[in-house]
Amino acid sequence: MKRRNIVCAAALGAALGATPVAAQDTDTTTAEFEKFRAVMEEANPAELFELKGEELWRTRRGPKNASLEKCDLGLGPGVVKGAYVQTPRYFPDVGRVMDIEARVVHCMITLQGFTYEELAKQPFSTETRTPDVVSIVTFIAAQSKGMKFDAPQSNAQEREAYELGKAIFFHRAGAWDLSCASCHGADGKRIRTQQLPNFTNPQQAARGVLGWPGYRMTGGVMHTLQWRMNDCFRQQRFPEPKYVSEAITALLTYLTVNANGTVYKGPGIKR
């Protein structure tokens, strides 16, 4: 683990976050970021969270004093390799489709005895705190590095989750009449200097899943796609989605299935 690079990443991230966007040139900002990302991907700060997550996975914890090593992520109890790129999927034991984070939460409840309420209380990273679930998901994700996304569509429930996610994607509501498609429905659009991937364009679908979970340089924290969905709904001026709810799983099914076939490069870096 190259600790110096992590410190450096945090410092640069803070610097980028602190610079008034107003004073920056659009293209320079993007170019600088891309250069920085290229350097950082050599010594990815996400590795720190992978290591922490691996330890959490193996350690006996919670009221039931159990590890997560019997957790079935869809490929059999304890099988971690390949699980990330093959979720969301249908889990017969609970009778619903789950994304990876929903499944980890399920295992922490059933195997270790944590409660949903405590896990859902502060589910996202802040400057001072990274929830255990985030590190665990980052560890699991890293074990799919180099594998192709292959979220299954092999039964009615999985196909239904996809169609439901698609319907939610186009659902306009809220104080500002927005849907996901309002911001992610056309090519080459931006909010300020932030590039908006067009998820209705198959060529850009990969941008929804690559680099997640991601180390966010503005703020210097690790985030999963559950957080990304939460923050996009905030910007959409909707009420807040409940943590690891079916609505979010459905959206992630839509995004991931559209990106099937893309090679996953592992946890990454986000602006």
Added chain:
Amino acid sequence: MNTKIILAAACAAALAGCATKDEAAYRAQADAVLKRDFQARGIATMDRLDQTELQRICTQYHDNPPFEVQQRLEAAEMKTVKLPADGKFMGDWKRGARIAESGRGMTWSDKPGEAGGSCYNCHQLSPQQTSFGTLGPSLLQFGKTRGYTEANQKYVYERIYNSKAFNTCSTMPRFGSTGTLTEAQIKDLVAYLMDPESPVNK
């Protein structure tokens, strides 16, 4: 609400039943699932998930409803526009600049009454501000190119107040009709676009 009720609602909407579940059924299911899986936070209350007729129709037609429907809805939206009582459309462009810059407002992390217009999120306006979005067209030199007429001031006022009065499924929020911006704030924005002294027109 449990899954069965949601499925029942979806099936009812499909009329044909679950076997031939079509887009309409999934739209109904999405509506029910969102209402079940979301919670109020701060000013973002659950009633925001109750789709208005316009939101429902724009969702259904992927933002391109039949012409007659557009005409009917645009006329109805225009009726919600409240013109200034004093008949003046122009406020102070300097205040308008700050309102155009602010991306705050209406999210669960905002307080009531601290909304800006998010104009730069979607539009280019002043040449000095190079951090601008492209969801909407560039408004650089808007007043200068369109003409500094009162009719154009009125148009900008109405456009900000309710963009859907001009384009049914516009991506631009209805800042006046939704109570996001006050009459005074909208006037300041009109001045920002229409005052010859504003940097937008330099």
